[in-house]
Amino acid sequence: MFTHVKSTIRHIAPEDLRGRHLIKVVYVVLESQYQSALSQAVRVINKNHPNVAIEISGYLIEELRSPENYEEFQKDVETANIFIASLIFIEDLAQKVVEAVQPHRDRLDVAVVFPSMPEVMRLNKMGSFSMAQLGQSKSAIAQFMRKRKEKSGAGFEDAMLKLLRTLPQVLKFLPMEKAQDARNFMLSFQYWLGGSPENLENFLLMLADKYVLKNSHTPDCASLQYDAPVVYPDMGIWHPLSMTMFEDVREYLNWYNSRKDISKDLQDPLAPCIGLVLQRTHLVTGDDAHYVAMVQELEAMGARVIPVFAGGLDFSKPVDAYFYEPTTKSPLVDAVISLTGFALVGGPARQDHPKAIEALKRLNRPYMVALPLVFQTTEEWMDSDLGLHPIQVALQIAIPELDGAIEPIILSGRDGATGKAIALQDRIEAIAKRAFKWANLRRKPKLQKKVAITVFSFPPDKGNVGTAAYLDVF
Structure with missing residues (x-):
């Protein structure tokens, strides 16, 4: 093991629920820079929001190699309302994420996966919007993504950035309900790319409003207020x-x-x-x-x-x-x-x-x-x-x-x-x-200018000057 960090350091729960609706969030990411911003966003919600509170558990993808961390991850997913993942490109760990989340995907209120391996992207679930057929679907979005990926060596993330800019043209091919959920997915990506604590705070509130509390019969939770994402230059x-x-x-x-x-x-x-x-x-x-x-x-x-x-x-x-x-x-x-x-x-x-x-x-x-x-x-x-x-x-x-x-x-x-x-x-x-x-x-x-040339010679005195196995030394 190269890391012994326990995921419990990223677990945040409200100190006082005060009768608010509790929403459980689990995230797994490659980039540790999101940890601090997400933690700050959750603390602000738990301190100030009158209607909802958030309990969040976070994991860096490499930590799932630890059996103890992976067991905790599975337990957290079992009771989560919201699942978030980003940049899951390490194949063996991507499979562990899928194995832990797939059995609970239908129960989750919403699952949002940003650029990752296809099998992880298929976990996406936002109302009627899904990527379950990613790589096989003939939908407008799937075909657009495939074409963009073929043209761009930067891969899926740059393709999604281009999709953000051309979204109005793509959505006209979708039924109204699917178009709204697809729009919410791309809006989520804008919040995520924005990355600031304020953007991530509004991201969590948007998910709660659109997918966790939409069927709630609690009057105070009928609609949550949140701001549009602050967009930074590409x-x-x-x-x-x-x-x-x-x-x-x-x-x-x-x-x-x-x-x-x-x-x-x-x-x-x-x-x-x-x-x-x-x-x-x-x-x-x-x-x-x-x-x-x-x-x-x-x-x-x-x-x-x-x-x-x-x-x-x-x-x-x-x-x-x-x-x-x-x-x-x-x-x-x-x-x-x-x-x-x-x-x-x-x-x-x-x-x-x-x-x-x-x-x-x-x-x-x-x-x-x-x-x-x-x-x-x-x-x-x-x-x-x-x-x-x-x-x-x-x-x-x-x-x-x-x-x-x-x-x-x-x-x-x-x-x-x-x-x-x-x-x-x-x-x-x-x-x-x-x-x-x-x-x-x-x-x-x-x-x-002076040039120094170092020549490989080992073992010495064996006629090996300038030779090296499988290396073009000259």
Whole structure:
């Protein structure tokens, strides 16, 4: 076992029910950043809402390898009203989720599953809307999703983002009742992608109103009030000191150059510039301490920073949109660091390496990868004899290397109690120094550059110089 965190730390129940309707929620996710935002949303509902209270139990997908955690998960699902899952792409664990939830699917008031393996997506149930025939159905939505997936290496999540934008055209092919439930599913996805405690609070209230309490005969619970989702840009530029996200690189650079807190050196367009690639979910959930630390460290070293993000899993789009000067189309950055932990195009289940390679070749800048701990807490990783979790090695080191990524370094740990990222300052400094050196090396005159070549030779004195099994060493 690589993680020994008990799911009980995420269990929240109202201290005083006060005659309110109790709704039980169970969630299982890959991304720990949702833990803190969901917990905050539930605490606000339990403290302030006059009619409903929520008891919530949460699991990170890797924790289901523990027999004890899996048994607790099964017990929680047995009595749940609402089931939520997201990014369940690890095959053996996806099967465990299906085995635990499928027997209770018909009893659940609502089950909402966001991009995951097809067998997990089939658990979706929102009134008359279902994905039980996903991969087989000839419905308008199923055909739309299949076509979009075939065209997009970023996979299911980007296809759903496109569906959000074209939903009115799709819904006209559905009966009224199914159209309403399909609309509620896509509305749920907007809440989820929004990720803030406020969005998740309204997400839970919407599910309660539409599917848990709709048949309730309690007058106070006839209708719950909730706000529409706050929608964030699909992609853009973020900075921890800016009150807004930028969707135009000119606007960002104008703001950056007008900052009063930076030196004249950082305002100089010729200063080294580092591009950062970020996950939007960390920004909207407020789990951004490691991003803030990286920006601060790079600026303290004298580098300008352009931190870009995407809402889906195709990070080549913000790279193409924001790392070039809009008029001359020349690159603005001297080096790039991806902090997402994913391939440049695609998530855990599917990648489009040719598209990523094309974008990176066109940019022609050093491309580093730094990764947050996902499946282990900081303490578990530090105490482990094997180090990084093998699945994370595959997903977030080996796969990004197929894009051309270099120097994979862990930049942040994870708090076992809150799920939030913890910046590891010594590693933040190491990554920033490496990026700064790559940026300076690019600008260095070729006559001043020195090249060192390390040649494999083992065993020594056996004529093995420059040889290595299955490796193209030259």
